[in-house]
Amino acid sequence: MLVTVLGSGLVALDATVVNVALPAIGQNFGAGLTSLQWIVNAYSLTLAGLLLLGGSLGDRYGRRRLFVVGILWFAVASLMCAIAPSTASLIVARALQGIGAALLTPGSLAIIETTFHPEDRAAAIGAWSGLGGVMIAIGPVLGGYLTTAMSWRLIFFINLPFAALAAWAAMRHLPESRHETAPAQLDYVGAALAALGLGGMVFALTAGPVDGWDAPTVLVAGVGGIIALVGFVLVEGSSRHPLLPLEIFRSRQFTAANTITFLIYGALGGALFLLPIELQRVVGLSALESGSALIPMTILMLLLSPLAGRLAQRTGPRLPMTVGPFVAAVGLALLVRVGPGGGYWLTILPAVVVFGLGLSITVAPLTATVLAAAGPEHAGIASAINNDVARTAGLMAVATLPLVAGITGRTALDPQILSAGFRMAMWIAATLVAAGGMLSYLMIRDAPAAAGRSLTPALGRVGHLSCPLDAPPLRPMPRQD
Numbered sequence: 001m002l003v004t005v006l007g008s009g010l011v012a013l014d015a016t017v018v019n020v021a022l023p024a025i026g027q028n029f030g031a032g033l034t035s036l037q038w039i040v041n042a043y044s045l046t047l048a049g050l051l052l053l054g055g056s057l058g059d060r061y062g063r064r065r066l067f068v069v070g071i072l073w074f075a076v077a078s079l080m081c082a083i084a085p086s087t088a089s090l091i092v093a094r095a096l097q098g099i100g101a102a103l104l105t106p107g108s109l110a111i112i113e114t115t116f117h118p119e120d121r122a123a124a125i126g127a128w129s130g131l132g133g134v135m136i137a138i139g140p141v142l143g144g145y146l147t148t149a150m151s152w153r154l155i156f157f158i159n160l161p162f163a164a165l166a167a168w169a170a171m172r173h174l175p176e177s178r179h180e181t182a183p184a185q186l187d188y189v190g191a192a193l194a195a196l197g198l199g200g201m202v203f204a205l206t207a208g209p210v211d212g213w214d215a216p217t218v219l220v221a222g223v224g225g226i227i228a229l230v231g232f233v234l235v236e237g238s239s240r241h242p243l244l245p246l247e248i249f250r251s252r253q254f255t256a257a258n259t260i261t262f263l264i265y266g267a268l269g270g271a272l273f274l275l276p277i278e279l280q281r282v283v284g285l286s287a288l289e290s291g292s293a294l295i296p297m298t299i300l301m302l303l304l305s306p307l308a309g310r311l312a313q314r315t316g317p318r319l320p321m322t323v324g325p326f327v328a329a330v331g332l333a334l335l336v337r338v339g340p341g342g343g344y345w346l347t348i349l350p351a352v353v354v355f356g357l358g359l360s361i362t363v364a365p366l367t368a369t370v371l372a373a374a375g376p377e378h379a380g381i382a383s384a385i386n387n388d389v390a391r392t393a394g395l396m397a398v399a400t401l402p403l404v405a406g407i408t409g410r411t412a413l414d415p416q417i418l419s420a421g422f423r424m425a426m427w428i429a430a431t432l433v434a435a436g437g438m439l440s441y442l443m444i445r446d447a448p449a450a451a452g453r454s455l456t457p458a459l460g461r462v463g464h465l466s467c468p469l470d471a472p473p474l475r476p477m478p479r480q481d
Contacts, residue, residue, distance in 0.1 A: 001112075003170045004112055005135075007107070009162075010101075019140065022040070025039065025087075025090070025152050042094040043098040044098065046199075047099075047102050048198050048199070048392060049202070055381040055382075057186070070103030070104025071163050072100075073104075074100030075164065078163070112128060121372075122368045140288075186241070187239050193232035198229070199225065200226075202225075209403065244385070253369060260440055261366060261389045261393070263433065265394055267397065276291065297352050300359075301359060305363060306364070309364035309368060318444045321440035324362030325358060325440065328359055330354050331356070332426050335348075336423045336427065339419050
């Protein structure tokens with residue numbers, strides 16, 4: 001658990017810790033707004049574009065091996081970021097960081113899926129979700145403190161000892177796992193099309209609000225990305241050794257869970273993008289105060305996510321995946337009250353607590369459902385797909401939610417216009433999350449309890465007995481009365 005949280009936590013931390021340090025980086029290098037945007041976007045582009053490849057490589061060549069390679073790659077790229085002499089070199093180093101993150105992220109969840117006993121997986125994923133959420137939430141706080149007290153370069157130097165610990169612990173304590181029947185030949189054409197397709201779409205969604213949706217580069221990237229993704233589906237459908245086995249989507253549970261992920265993480269990404277801006281520009285909080293506002297949500301996820309995982313293990317995922325999004329939707333609706341003159345304790349804190357409670361109920365069962373629907377043999381690629389869905393949803397929300405809510409143009413940051421648009425955006429986000437809960441009620445099904453599990457009190461841990469041959473797990477013979 002420590003290894004997987006350290007690995008995925010570093011990826012999440014570097015997705016948020018940089019934002020608070022951007023003004024200091026811009027002042028240090030004399031960089032403009034576009035350069036600062038690409039310091040953030042270069043990381044997201046390579047991470048989103050190569051996640052599928054990372055998952056497939058882990059399934060084929062060993063999840064622990066790819067996890068360690070990704071950790072070491074990420075550490076070297078972090079060092080390059082820390083000593084970068086210019087904006088251009090920092091952008092290149094951030095892109096390299098994204099490659100390392102794409103290699104290690106799918107392995108993090110796949111290791112949990114293939115290492116923990118079935119009855120422990122949901123609780124393990126809950127603990128992983130809660131501890132990973134801590135890393136996400138402390139990013140703005142840590143970045144603000146290190147940048148203010150010392151230097152922005154420390155936000156990258158700090159990755160090195162944690163990466164070294166994770167790599168050592170993985171090699172020392174984790175068992176290796178892989179998809180034993182996976183073909184040795186890798187689908188290089190599919191990998192290239194997936195990277196180009198996702199990269200083009202993410203580039204267009206990122207650059208569109210800045211350069212204009214009719215800009216040649218945006219149009220070429222967006223249309224080219226769509227063509228590449230269509231080509232990817234066609235290639236995967238006809239390939240003998242597909243990077244993404246399309247039959248995985250024949251599972252109604254897997255497809256529904258990823259659709260729910262898209263709705264919930266899209267709303268989450270859009271809300272968490274606009275909330276700090278609202279808190280600073282309208283409410284008047286400092287950067288450090290606005291970054292600290294979500295700490296109660298982090299505490300709730302840390303404490304409650306493992307419990308939610310255990311609850312889902314007992315009741316099935318349908319109940320928490322239905323109730324959790326509706327609770328989170330109420331929290332987002334309460335954020336509508338955030339505005340000028342609103343105090344933290346009466347307006348911001350109640351919304352953050354309810355929102356965090358809803359996410360704590362939802363995230364672990366949702367993640368566990370995705371992995372369980374795919375099966376252990378596809379754990380790496382299933383994790384990569386789910387991560388890609390979540391990150392793409394967040395990027396799309398950041399690009400489109402402000403536009404839909406009316407936060408556009410040169411006056412977008414005017415407090416009155418921003419506040420009105422923020423309220424509209426929170427209503428939209430709440431609707432998306434509630435739609436995820438409704439879809440869970442309609443589409444998610446609880447798996448029947450395993451026969452071995454029901455007999456555990458009488459026969460011990462019978463579910464763990466297995467035949468050394470390639471055969472199903474041993475089951476006790478039924479009584480002949």
